[in-house]
Amino acid sequence: MLAFTKLVGMLLMPLGLIWLGLWGSAYWAFRRRVRGLGFALMGLAVGLALVGNVQLGHRLMGRLEAEVQPFSSKDAPLEALFVLGGGSAVDEQGRPALGDSGDRIVEAARLWHAGRVRWLVASGASQGTGPGSRNLGEETRTLWKDLGIPESAIRVIEEPCVITRDEVQAYTRLKAREGWQRVGLLSSAWHLPRAMALARRTGLEAVPVASDRRGRVPRWELWHLVPQQEGLHNTQGFCWEWLGRSMGR
Incomplete structure (x- = not known):
């Protein structure tokens, strides 16, 4: 019941409503036989689900953080x-x-x-x-x-x-x-x-x-199916670091 309640709550958040709106618009486009628009809207919905996925966001952060070993108390001052x-x-x-x-x-x-x-x-x-x-x-x-x-x-x-x-x-x-x-x-x-x-x-x-390590992947929960701000924040952070590193900044 708790998982279902959180799922509904996430769907009622602004990001969840936008996501539902994309799926609803895709369904409407297919019903009207506008297949090109329907597939485009589906692609946007899937893309939003990926970049806003909590699990994926933490995994991407973890890829960056894995390059840095913890500073040990055994290391020289x-x-x-x-x-x-x-x-x-x-x-x-x-x-x-x-x-x-x-x-x-x-x-x-x-x-x-x-x-x-x-x-x-x-x-x-x-x-x-x-x-x-x-x-x-x-x-x-x-x-x-x-x-x-x-x-x-x-x-x-x-x-x-x-x-x-x-x-x-x-x-x-x-x-x-x-x-x-x-x-x-x-x-x-x-x-x-x-x-x-x-x-x-x-x-x-x-x-x-x-x-400030953020790469630990949380246990999967039902409400993680809905794109969330946490996932977007981590995914965008990964992309920003990758872009800055590629440009030498």
């Missing part, structure tokens, strides 16, 4: 940990808060408290400079301080880094200036393969440190 921007958000009062990928900020703090890293380095900017822009590095600094990290252990990349390539290039220059030998690059596990590819292209030698 890091002199510095570079944390890519994108983990912070701003609440209704304008204060920094953890975003959807905020696990990277917490993971960095956890590693510092465990004595696994000496310096935490934050970066990132939203929309470059000017009205409405955000300094993601400063937001991360504020959150780290709230998590008990002393100011003396935090560095922030001052130059605006809007995309991952900008951040990696800034990290490369900072590492050379400071003379650090063993550094880490921390981001969401599904984003790290692209970030590490950029690091290799830039000449940045870094240990990948993953957070």
